[in-house]
Amino acid sequence: MSGNRIYLFDTTLRDGEQSPGVSLNVEEKVEIAQQLARLGVDIIEAGFPIASPGDFTAVQAIARQVREPVIAGLCRAIPHDIDRTWEALCEAENPRIHTFLATSDIHLKYKLQKSREEVLAQAVEAVKHARRYCSDVEFSAEDASRSDVDFLALVIEKVIDAGATVVNLPDTVGYAVPEEFGQFIRTIYEKVPNIDKAIVSVHCHDDLGMAVANSLAGIANGARQVECAVNGIGERAGNAALEEIIMALYTRRAFYEKDININYGELFRTSRLISSLTGMQVQPNKAIVGKNAFAHESGIHQDGVLKERTTYEIMSPELIGLSRGTLVLGKHSGRHAFKEHMTELGFALNEDELDVAFAAFKEIADKKKEVTNDDLEALVKDKVWSIPERFTLTYLHISSGTSIVPTATVKLTIENMVFEAAATGDGPVDAACRAVDKITDIYGKMLDYKLSAVSSGKDALGEVLSHIEIDGKQYGGRGLSTDIIEASVKSYINAINKYYYEKQHPHS
Numbered sequence: 001m002s003g004n005r006i007y008l009f010d011t012t013l014r015d016g017e018q019s020p021g022v023s024l025n026v027e028e029k030v031e032i033a034q035q036l037a038r039l040g041v042d043i044i045e046a047g048f049p050i051a052s053p054g055d056f057t058a059v060q061a062i063a064r065q066v067r068e069p070v071i072a073g074l075c076r077a078i079p080h081d082i083d084r085t086w087e088a089l090c091e092a093e094n095p096r097i098h099t100f101l102a103t104s105d106i107h108l109k110y111k112l113q114k115s116r117e118e119v120l121a122q123a124v125e126a127v128k129h130a131r132r133y134c135s136d137v138e139f140s141a142e143d144a145s146r147s148d149v150d151f152l153a154l155v156i157e158k159v160i161d162a163g164a165t166v167v168n169l170p171d172t173v174g175y176a177v178p179e180e181f182g183q184f185i186r187t188i189y190e191k192v193p194n195i196d197k198a199i200v201s202v203h204c205h206d207d208l209g210m211a212v213a214n215s216l217a218g219i220a221n222g223a224r225q226v227e228c229a230v231n232g233i234g235e236r237a238g239n240a241a242l243e244e245i246i247m248a249l250y251t252r253r254a255f256y257e258k259d260i261n262i263n264y265g266e267l268f269r270t271s272r273l274i275s276s277l278t279g280m281q282v283q284p285n286k287a288i289v290g291k292n293a294f295a296h297e298s299g300i301h302q303d304g305v306l307k308e309r310t311t312y313e314i315m316s317p318e319l320i321g322l323s324r325g326t327l328v329l330g331k332h333s334g335r336h337a338f339k340e341h342m343t344e345l346g347f348a349l350n351e352d353e354l355d356v357a358f359a360a361f362k363e364i365a366d367k368k369k370e371v372t373n374d375d376l377e378a379l380v381k382d383k384v385w386s387i388p389e390r391f392t393l394t395y396l397h398i399s400s401g402t403s404i405v406p407t408a409t410v411k412l413t414i415e416n417m418v419f420e421a422a423a424t425g426d427g428p429v430d431a432a433c434r435a436v437d438k439i440t441d442i443y444g445k446m447l448d449y450k451l452s453a454v455s456s457g458k459d460a461l462g463e464v465l466s467h468i469e470i471d472g473k474q475y476g477g478r479g480l481s482t483d484i485i486e487a488s489v490k491s492y493i494n495a496i497n498k499y500y501y502e503k504q505h506p507h508s
């Protein structure tokens with residue numbers, strides 16, 4: 001492998017899942033890990049097994065099912081944590097134990113209440129303990145960028161002696177600035193005599209909006225692994241965005257002169273999958289994967305792009321797999337054409353999934369003149385990649401207006417039986433959700449609600465992403481329909497289905 005090769009370490013399922021309000025079940029995590037493998041990331045951090053039985057099960061399922069990439073599990077530098085992490089990881093083809101301990105004086109004094117000597121000894125013991133299980137061990141010096149650099153260098157030297165194969169230097173609180181962070185990585189190379197025995201990694205947070213810039217500065221100064229999350233999700237302001245790092249290294253390859261091994265065409269699809277399963281929408285002006293990232297509004301720009309694309313486009317949207325939402329299928333299209341088209345779009349559906357998707361397509365095609373690639377992608381996420389539904393919406397009637405109390409009548413199917421309820425509310429969506437509550441006897445609180453159009457035109461499919469609190473826990477819901485009230489109620493029911501599913505499968 002060339003010395004210029006940069007390893008992409010994806011932490012969407014661990015640090016990304018620490019985003020407020022995000023809670024993924026095991027099936028969703030496996031689906032994401034499979035997509036990350038198709039994208040071609042080198043390492044997938046599948047979770048933090050000690051954090052909860054659900055996290056443990058998810059790491060174990062990913063370790064069993066996702067074969068090519070390295071599968072990492074995070075643990076504190078504590079023997080019991082390490083043991084449990086190995087238990088979750090041991091069936092992976094390429095397992096990695098990722099253990100961490102803070103090295104900054106602030107963390108030592110206030111959080112750990114330990115001396116530098118104690119922390120050094122603990123870090124070394126943890127790495128030795130992990131190496132008894134696994135030949136691939138990563139050590140992260142939490143809050144590295146705010147640590148005393150000489151103490152940090154000593155810890156790094158000793159953990160490498162103890163067997164760490166990767167040493168990660170996080171900017172845990174997103175405090176660094178690029179020039180300084182690059183210099184910091186260079187200093188570690190200068191001060192750690194055995195640094196060539198390990199891969200140096202960076203992990204930057206975005207509190208000052210500099211996570212990607214800091215990560216790239218780290219790479220320019222010798223880091224060979226970069227930790228990042230899809231759409232930049234993660235603790236607080238998030239992690240460095242995976243798609244931005246990849247496209248910066250690709251688009252400016254003459255500058256960085258680094259190699260990565262990625263299927264660029266999977267980037268957009270990966271971003272969409274994460275946003276739909278986490279319920280965290282991508283801001284329209286987000287670099288690379290935002291809705292406007294390749295949209296040219298000004299006449300001068302449009303004219304320029306029509307004459308020569310490179311006048312205003314530094315990347316091609318097709319490279320990242322962005323479909324331009326062209327008309328593809330209509331209501332007369334048959335199952336065969338539908339299947340071919342879905343395969344072209346990259347959806348490898350089995351016959352059962354195809355049946356579900358085709359039925360949903362016909363339903364949409366009846367309501368909508370043009371069914372676009374974006375509609376089809378949304379439909380697969382809504383109908384095929386969703387958890388089993390206990391409650392299905394079969395009827396919705398709303399009466400609402402400026403001078404009447406909004407009233408909703410709802411029918412839900414539960415195990416082939418239809419149940420009906422009516423309710424009033426502060427608005428039509430509220431009324432319908434209250435009617436749903438009456439039937440399910442599950443009472444959700446809508447915390448967050450976002451409506452967007454999947455495609456353009458008056459008959460566009462509306463997508464509603466919501467966050468619902470039930471029994472003190474948050475669930476993301478997603479609903480799709482040409483009718484926005486129906487999309488909203490479906491989103492609410494989707495979250496209730498997730499809650500119900502989790503109750504039936506407590507370790508998922």
Ligand code: KIV
Nearest residue numbers: 100140142143170172
């Ligand atoms: O931000 C951080 O320091 C981390 C470590 C656990 C790697 O997420």
Ligand code: ZN
Nearest residue numbers: 015172203235
């Ligand atoms: Zn982090």
